[in-house]
Amino acid sequence: MSDTDLFQRHRNRLFGLAYRMLGTPADAEDVLHDAWLRLQAQDTATLDDPEAWLVTVTTRLALDRLRRAKAERERYAGPWLPEPLAPEHERPDAVLERDESLTLSFLLLLERLGPEERAAFLLHDVFDYGHADAAAILGIGEDACRQRVHRAKARLREGRPRFQVDASAQxxxxQRFVEAMRAPGMDTLQALFAEDAVHISDGGGLARATLHPLHGAERLARLYLQLARHGEGRDLRFEIATLNGAPALLLREGEALTTAMWIECDDHRITAILALRNPEKLARLFAVTNPPGPSSLH
Structure with a gap:
């Protein structure tokens, strides 16, 4: 098998791992490019398990990049949110293990973990490597790997009460949120939110966004009432789409995509709004270059 065939055979799995590690498609693609270069410099005939070699190289490259990214995100202007996959990555065969571990809410939850914990957790719980195999990939002892996975699960449980994947409720x-924004009223908007709801917005210092999370149904309702009134008379369009396997809301002004929003919820109310407004992240979404489809809401 040629190097190209070998790499392409495992590319989707490698991308899925790198993306979950980094939360940004462009960074994941950079990691895969570096892994490909290392494969070209390697005599693959000497490899007993080429897939394990590729997963190991990809994991360690992603770890190095994530350590640098953690420092950069500490200096980020306001909250940092993961970047959605463009639709070309949403093919059924594009990424493996397409469960909640790919949703944007879960990727944000993973930010609670240190890089080493994140890698160990993903290898063991998402990609189904045993502790011994995951430890070998990470270059650590099996007991150390087991401890990292245990700590990761404990940290993730701390954030999970607010995390629920229910596509129909979302x-x-x-839809109710769009209707409320089209006919805005304080009571109507406030009724959408749980009393302890949170709003997180990522503008990256390049677009207007709240610099700190907002808490409480009343504060969120006042924010969106103000935004709705500010948008009166402008060419604003809403589109309910699917990002990373979960419902999301795209807001366009003219043909420009200005916001990608996803929510966490219980059966009746929104518990969290996550609003991506950073134009650099939005520019990489395939949706921004295409006219809205029939699901657009004017």
């Missing part, structure tokens, strides 16, 4: 509440 889509229903997004």
């Amino acid at each position: 889509r229903r509440l997004l």
Whole structure:
């Protein structure tokens, strides 16, 4: 098998791992490019398990990049949110293990973990490597790997009470949110949110966004009432779409995509709004270059 065939055979799995590690498609693609260069410099005939070699190289490259990214995100202007996959990555065969571990809410939850914990957790719990195999990939002892996975699960449990994947409830509440924004009223908007709801917005210092999380149904309702009134008379369009396997809301002004929003919810109310407004991240979404489809809401 040629190097190209070998790499392409495992590329989707490698991308899925790198993206979950880094939360940014461009960074994941950079990691895969570096892994490809290392493969070209390697005599693959000497490899007992080429897939394990590729996963090991990809994991360690992603770890190095994530350590640098953690420092950069500490200096980020306001909250940092993961970047959605463009639709070309949403093919059924594009990434493996397409469960909640690919949703944007879960990627944000992974930010609670240190780089080493994140890698160990993903290898063991998402990509189904045993502790011994995951330890070998990470270059650590099996007991150390087991401890990292245990700590990661404990940290993730701390954030999980607010995390629920219910596509039908998300889509229903997004529809109600759009209706409330089209006929804004304080009571209507406030009724959408749980009392302890949180709003997180990522503008990256390049677009207007809240610099700190906002908490409480009343504060969120006042924010969106102000935004709705500010948008009166402008060419604003809402589109309910699917990002990373979950319902999301795209807001366009003219043909420009200005916001990608996803929510966490219980059966009846929104518990969190995550609004991506950083134009550099939005520019990489395939949706921005295409006219809205029939699901657009004017």
